[in-house]
Amino acid sequence: MPPSRPSAAEPGWVGPEQIAAFTAAGTTMHRLFSGPGGWIERLGRDLLISCSSPETLASLLVELEGRKSRLALPIDRIFLRKRWERQGSPKLTLLSGDPSLPMETAAQESGLAYRLRFDAGESTGFFLDQRENRSFLRKKKPLRLLNLFAYTCSFGVAAASAGAQTWNVDLSPRVLEWGKENYRLNGLDPNAHWFLARDARAIVPYLLRRKVRFDACVIDPPTYAHGRKGGDFSLPRDLAGLLSGLFPLCEPGALLLLSTNFGPWHPDDLFREGSRAGERAGAKVEPLPPLPHPADLPEGTGPATLWLRISPRT
Ligand SMILES: C[S@@+](CC[C@H](N)C(=O)[O-])C[C@H]1O[C@@H](n2cnc3c(N)ncnc32)[C@H](O)[C@@H]1O
Missing domain, CATH: 3.30.750.80 (RNA methyltransferase domain (HRMD) like)
Known part of the structure; x- marks a missing residue:
């Protein structure tokens, strides 16, 4: 319960x-x-x-x-x-x-441990409001997860703990090292997984060329972030393009989590972006029923999130 x-x-x-x-x-x-x-x-x-x-x-x-x-x-x-x-x-x-x-400690979610730091700026390295999504992903036991904008790789840890091979992508090598530490805290060998300090938009064509395919993907980007060589990321501008590139990486029936803290966007907006990108990429995009709101968070707070099932159009 x-x-x-x-x-x-x-x-x-x-x-x-x-x-x-x-x-x-x-x-x-x-x-x-x-x-x-x-x-x-x-x-x-x-x-x-x-x-x-x-x-x-x-x-x-x-x-x-x-x-x-x-x-x-x-x-x-x-x-x-x-x-x-x-x-x-x-x-x-x-x-x-x-x-x-x-100033660093560890705490647990659903029996998995995560490193927290109280001297790393405003964030301690873990977003409590993604608990239901991590739990859903873990229960689905994916085989291969692509975790874009991975930060400290909490989604990677959740999927890897259920047996998945995981690809974590983030611009910041520092947070990916932190992510590796989270794997080690849970007895998961980071060398058996991928930690790619690259722009999410650049990694998609790279993985396509390498013929890696995924049955689960997580896209939890910032609303806006400075990038390398002026390649800033803007969610309203860049999400649909990122998704159209990503769909060919998805196995038939793959699960995709879209999540955002961009105030004006609700799950319907995420579905609109996903559907448009699906049309362009020839993919069928179906929304899954919403998960329960985290029990400790007031309704109407936390990110807008949506799970989609991605299949080829028949
Ligand atoms: C909101 S956090 C992701 C939180 C994470 N999904 C979690 O649940 O812990 C956003 C992350 O995106 C990364 N980032 C920003 N721009 C990026 C880009 N163009 N490509 C890849 N990562 C990027 C930042 O370094 C940051 O770690």
């Missing part, structure tokens, strides 16, 4: 029985609280508070203090993401706990 939504008795808070259900499922990373001005995440033995003003922080800390004993969680440290400081590359701040503890 998935944990149920935060109770109305304690608006915004995930209750102790729900936390126990996460822990029993081997998940020690999830939201603890979600409110209009901020949220609190449990990340293993640490907490991360993200909030939009010093006033919200003060009230969240008071609420947290009042709940600590009922949460019954081992908490070593509390980190803060100041969302009111959006200039440059904001760092996380240690609010409480032993400053001599290592």
Whole structure:
């Protein structure tokens, strides 16, 4: 049974029985609280508070203090993401706990371990809001996964743990090294997988020439990112072209996850882009039923995501 939504008795808070259900499922990373001005995440033995003003922080800390004993969680440290400081590359701040503890740690999702870093900028290296999609991918037990915009390769780890060979592609060699570490944390040999520090748009024709084919693909791009040699990536501009190139890499019946944090886009927009690209590439594109919204996230938050089944047109 998935944990149920935060109770109305304690608006915004995930209750102790729900936390126990996460822990029993081997998940020690999830939201603890979600409110209009901020949220609190449990990340293993640490907490991360993200909030939009010093006033919200003060009230969240008071609420947290009042709940600590009922949460019954081992908490070593509390980190803060100041969302009111959006200039440059904001760092996380240690609010409480032993400053001599290592700034890297590991926490679990569905029994798989992931490296988290509190000193690597704004992100700790793991997106909690993709839990249902990682779980779906893992249950489908693909044979070969193409993971574009792989970041720290969480989708690669989920698929590889179910026996897949995985190809992780990201412009940044640094995050791919982090991804390899995530494989090793789970007893998966990175040398048996691929980590390609390339532009996603360039890797597609490369794999086509090498005749590699996939029964699962994940495309979770940024809305906009600087590229090498001026080759910036823009989701609204580049997604359809990327997809038309990708479809010939798909085995008949392949599964494709499209995901975006681009505010104006909903799953319908992802389907429109997929269908258009399918028409151009001669592929049939069918949407799969939506997965349940993550139990710890308020409805209407998180990325827009859509699973598609790709087949050749008959
Ligand atoms: C939103 S993150 C992906 C998150 C990841 N799917 C996960 O669930 O952990 C976007 C990633 O895209 C990478 N990126 C940006 N532009 C790229 C490009 N043109 N080709 C490949 N990777 C790119 C960034 O380095 C970053 O790691």
